[in-house]
Amino acid sequence: MALNASASTRSSTGGGDTGLVFDPDAWTKLTTTVTDTEGTEHAVTYHFWKAITYVAKPVDATYQSLNVSVPVEIDGTAVDASDAPILFANSVGGYMPSSVADATGVGGASMGGGTGGGAPSGAPTASASASAPGANGNTNATGGAMNTNQLLALAAGYVVVEPGARGRGLKNSAGEYYGSAPAVIVDLKAAVRYVRSNKGRIPGDTDRIVSAGTSAGGAVSTLLGASGDSPLYDKYLREIGAADASDAIFAVGAWCPITDLEHADGAYEWNWGTNTLSTGKQVDQSVSKDLRAQFAEYQATVRLRGLKGSGFGTLTARNYDAYLLKQYMEPAATTHLAALSDSERETYLAKNTFITWDGEKARFTWADYLTHVGARKKSVPAFDAFDLSAGENNEFGSATTANRHFTAYGARNDTTGLSTKRVESDIPELLNLMNPMYHLVEKVNSKRSRHWWIRLGTNDTDTSHVISANLAARAENLGDEVNHLYYWDQGHGANTDPADFITWIAEVTG
Ligand code: DHB
8 A cells, every 4th residue: 555645744633623624634644445346446646544543532542533535536537525434444353452643554453452552561462463362362353344445435435533432451550450341332323423422524424334343343344333421421521531422323234243242151062062163072062051041031932033034033042953954054154156157156065965966955964064164263151251251251240359250150259359249249240231132122222224234254253143133033033124144154244245235225224
């Protein structure tokens, strides 16, 4: 990416009473070449605004700032993006801090501690690499996927806003943690509010903000969509001096969202309970069984119907395997096989004899699918670990306690010496603040997004496939438009149809 002569250098967020007034002239002009998914190169010239602090009272501006990229010329033709959709692309991974402060252009965010700004010892290690492993073995495959979205969006003439956000592990000089839940979602909401309150100054249509993120970033993207304008966040937004504007967004893009965390342990065991770990060992089957029973109970109470056309009524622990198979896994394999040449398909089918191919459709059993995926990534419980070692234990930490339990079952079986054997009293509210399902099930938020793009790899064992399928079912049951597909044989963080996402944005915002 080449840095062109700039018309003006960046200044800090301009005047105004709140200090939250975007300076339309403070851009740097950049050029980049975007290779589209057909292999065609596009020359894109864009205006780039860097590291704009989006709250009046930042806790840590390293994270609470955003970048804006606005295309002005594509393949030699001038473009006017003043009414274009806005891709709001976070780079959250592993629920860790994400910063755009050092980015030199679109898609250049860093995760895992960013650059100084009080990042303490004990915080996640600084890393500019999008594939850096997280503190508890969470691997962030986030960067590549999201980067592609941003570049393709720019080449399509959209505005790209890239917010940073606080994340777990950040510790101040007083030794207090300041990035655990709900900091990430509060920051992203504040960033949306900043963009909307600067309508007309920041190019783009603030009524067509489309959020995107992968994994933990996918989770907070769905949460942003589900929780638009929820009063639950007001006190947190006030504390950091967020702009006074709506934080509702138009549409959600989410890749492998790691969400619904308080139900994720049960759903995980229902899905992957009998798969061995990469060591070849099975997890404790009595714990797995307890959790599976919890999933069955939850699923029975939430009462979700299968997607339209699936032929499935209420989804339960008994029919969910058949549902996932028919609705997602077999269609994914079918798409994959149909795209191969005859000889490639023959080779693939010879290696994967569990698949029956009738010339049009792939069919297989759930048990064979599980065997095909192989090792489960996580131990048991996958999210609220008895020894508090999961990243999510850290995400639900407090200012003074690094890692905490967030489920009754996790707390009851604690192995770290927790005398109460109960979750702390603030946990229930934190769970609501972090869970899109709360805003779609317990509340039916009328300010939610009505368009949902959800993607997952069939080999992804970072969470249960039920998590996304439940979210999709609930959104569609409420009448929203849902576009949810799986990528066959792909793992965590995959994004193999980014051009389709860009087209979908045009369709839903058009
Ligand atoms: C991510 C991955 C996980 O397995 C998890 O539990 C949380 C986050 C991630 O890649 O962002």
